Amino acid sequence: MSVIFDRVALIGLGLIAGSMAHAMREGGLAREITGFARSAATRDTAREIGLCDRVCDSVTDAVTDADLIVLAVPVGAMGDVAARIAPHLKPGAIITDVGSVKQDVIDTVGPHLPAHVHFIPGHPLAGTEHSGPKAGFASLFRNRWWLLTPLPDTDPDALDRLNRLLVAMGAKTDRMEAGHHDLVLAVTSHAPHLIAYTMVGVADHLRRVTDEEVIQYSAAGFRDFTRIAASDPTMWRDVFLHNREATLDILGRFTEELFMLQRAIRMGDGQQLHDYFTRTRAIRRGIIDAGQDTDAPDFGRTPGARGS
């Protein structure tokens, strides 16, 4: 037991908040965990499974006297939640969020918050294709990155305290500028998700191939795509709408590149295809090499990054 926060309020009770509740309890990191979800059904489920110490019927109750408030709602809902809780925040409280987009959250949440609280945006790079209050589990963040995008004037003590919680839940943390975060994630997560959704949609439309065939003969490639494409629709709608510029930029590059390869197939240019596939194979090797390094204390630090 090493309590880091007296009272933690989880707003939104999905996969991430649920996993935080499990992880904080396992580590004895919070004295009390309150929770709120907009949907009464979600609140009922959370109560049934005892997800939090107290599930509140109003977001105001949930955040009152909380030392840490975690906004774990879809990115598009963050601004409204911030406006509603702002008058009820305890001086010195830390507010963080777990949204997959950071600049938009800063723009929509920041202006609502009083000067006497610490807003530290964050993003755990962890998840599964499941969602809802029952989807969480304590080890979700173990050895996964949790990126923080603090504003320039962030209080170092508040940042350190939040950071200690994340590390105690098993996460590796790093800090990044919000706009840069959004570009990195557009490449590594947002565009790949849209592409996976698209490919699964194409399969669904192809009437000459039966659904049974698509499903039964889904080899590695497509099976992985369907897993990605099963992620929460509301969360991902908001990601794309709120990281629009970076996502469209990456998708534009992607289609240029795809057209080049399509042309190589059409023209029978085997050398170009082979060269391309050889290059992409090397990138995978880099990921595996990086993965093998996880035990090393300096793993994952971009030169110059202030790893925590």
Place this chain on the structure above:
Amino acid sequence: MSVIFDRVALIGLGLIAGSMAHAMREGGLAREITGFARSAATRDTAREIGLCDRVCDSVTDAVTDADLIVLAVPVGAMGDVAARIAPHLKPGAIITDVGSVKQDVIDTVGPHLPAHVHFIPGHPLAGTEHSGPKAGFASLFRNRWWLLTPLPDTDPDALDRLNRLLVAMGAKTDRMEAGHHDLVLAVTSHAPHLIAYTMVGVADHLRRVTDEEVIQYSAAGFRDFTRIAASDPTMWRDVFLHNREATLDILGRFTEELFMLQRAIRMGDGQQLHDYFTRTRAIRRGIIDAGQDTDAPDFGRTPGARGS
């Protein structure tokens, strides 16, 4: 021990042939396994690890007196191999292949073969991102589909015998018309692979994002893509060149669909995105449901398919 073939010749000693060797030995399914690979280094490695009973320096030696010959080379090399082995095939021998494309293999291999052998094209839907003689393992085919695309005049006894071998190695088998196979695989495997290769290539080109960031912060989406994009470059070059029409057809549909979603992002049409993602999620559910059914004896049979 239940020997199905006296002598099996594996031509090409990569992941698939190596896994067949392990699986056949584990089950005692062949009295002798011979092997040949074009590269002397591959033959040396195969000898070192004792992959086959006999690794031959000439493809002619490998196939002489074989009851079953398995062509496990890239699709683009199948025709040449067939031409070289044709004069040395024992009457009544069964020739199969493991290529990911079937009509092209039938067109290039078939004409070389003498009338006194049985040619039964096949395709195991199994693999990993690794390749080479050391990549194989006995359980690769366990509970995976092995599609056969026999020609209309195929000898039923030969088909049954090959089928028994595949089932004994753990595979589930099904039969399909070659052209239809190529379309189904274009949707479920070939187009997804090209898309994964492309996305990994885009990440590599994006200089504002460092390689370290792409690698370290590769969330689920991108990480799955890189695994797919690490597959053998020669094999995949040949797949695309030899299943050209179906692959280009699917890629055309894919880009139409992607442009529609890109436009929805640009226009801020959240409803369209949400609807689309909800539909793709249902497809994933179908795969999971199908997976839960694997124990049922009729799993995976398209109505009317002659499952074996």
